[in-house]
Amino acid sequence: MKNKIFVSAMVFVLSLTIVCGCGGKAENDVKSDAKIIRGRMLAVENTEEKTVCLTFDDGPTPVTERVLDVLKEYGIKATFFVIGKNAERYKDILRRIFAEGHTVGIHTYSHEYKKIYASPAALADDIKRCLCVIKAVNSEYEPIFYRFPGGSFGLSEELLKVPDSMGLTSVDWNASCRDSEVRSADALSLCAFARETAGKKTKVIMLLHDAADKSTTADALPRIVNDFKEREFSFISLEKVVKIS
Numbered sequence: 001m002k003n004k005i006f007v008s009a010m011v012f013v014l015s016l017t018i019v020c021g022c023g024g025k026a027e028n029d030v031k032s033d034a035k036i037i038r039g040r041m042l043a044v045e046n047t048e049e050k051t052v053c054l055t056f057d058d059g060p061t062p063v064t065e066r067v068l069d070v071l072k073e074y075g076i077k078a079t080f081f082v083i084g085k086n087a088e089r090y091k092d093i094l095r096r097i098f099a100e101g102h103t104v105g106i107h108t109y110s111h112e113y114k115k116i117y118a119s120p121a122a123l124a125d126d127i128k129r130c131l132c133v134i135k136a137v138n139s140e141y142e143p144i145f146y147r148f149p150g151g152s153f154g155l156s157e158e159l160l161k162v163p164d165s166m167g168l169t170s171v172d173w174n175a176s177c178r179d180s181e182v183r184s185a186d187a188l189s190l191c192a193f194a195r196e197t198a199g200k201k202t203k204v205i206m207l208l209h210d211a212a213d214k215s216t217t218a219d220a221l222p223r224i225v226n227d228f229k230e231r232e233f234s235f236i237s238l239e240k241v242v243k244i245s
């Protein structure tokens with residue numbers, strides 16, 4: 001019998017320790033606060049099945065190509081939350097992301113915290129600018145996912161409403177390889193963090209980065225993938241675990 005479980009709350013509070021997602025917040029900003037996944041998890045038919053969604057923030061950059069090579073090798077579809085200004089610079093890499101069947105989400109145009117979080121209108125403008133860049137590469141694509149730079153944690157209600165008002169579902173994460181916080185971590189450590197932060201969860205949304213300075217993440221990716229495969233996780237797209245607004 002199918003068990004459809006809909007977590008009705010708009011937020012899904014997690015009990016693990018994860019810090020901010022992307023650059024911009026202090027590196028020592030390690031919080032024990034619960035993180036929040038926005039977006040309604042989980043509309044899944046088999047709650048026992050172990051699944052992991054790989055999400056990459058801050059690309060596209062040349063590192064993205066290495067990530068794409070690994071994903072292709074393993075036959076995995078991931079989600080790329082792209083920064084508009086990077087997509088403008090690396091249009092061909094964004095084209096490859098589309099061509100290889102991955103999901104593209106919005107991660108603002110500038111990723112400049114002071115600018116985007118100055119007001120709801122400023123955030124909306126920045127998101128629209130990113131959308132324009134994506135549309136310039138693939139006019140038929142309609143992004144449905146958005147990720148707040150730094151995650152949604154601690155933002156005002158007014159800011160949190162912005163993506164919703166634009167028809168976007170914002171999604172945080174519930175596990176992280178911690179590549180943005182522990183900058184000196186080697187591939188082995190990133191893999192250990194991914195496993196540790198995933199803990200005993202059966203529905204994992206993993207935060208990784210494909211920024212230009214994250215080549216170690218690309219190095220770690222095969223190890224992370226194998227580690228989850230060995231524990232019988234299947235890799236699925238975000239669309240399958242996040243209920244769209």
Ligand SMILES: [Zn+2]
Pocket residue numbers: 021022023057058107111148149150
């Ligand atoms: Zn980011």
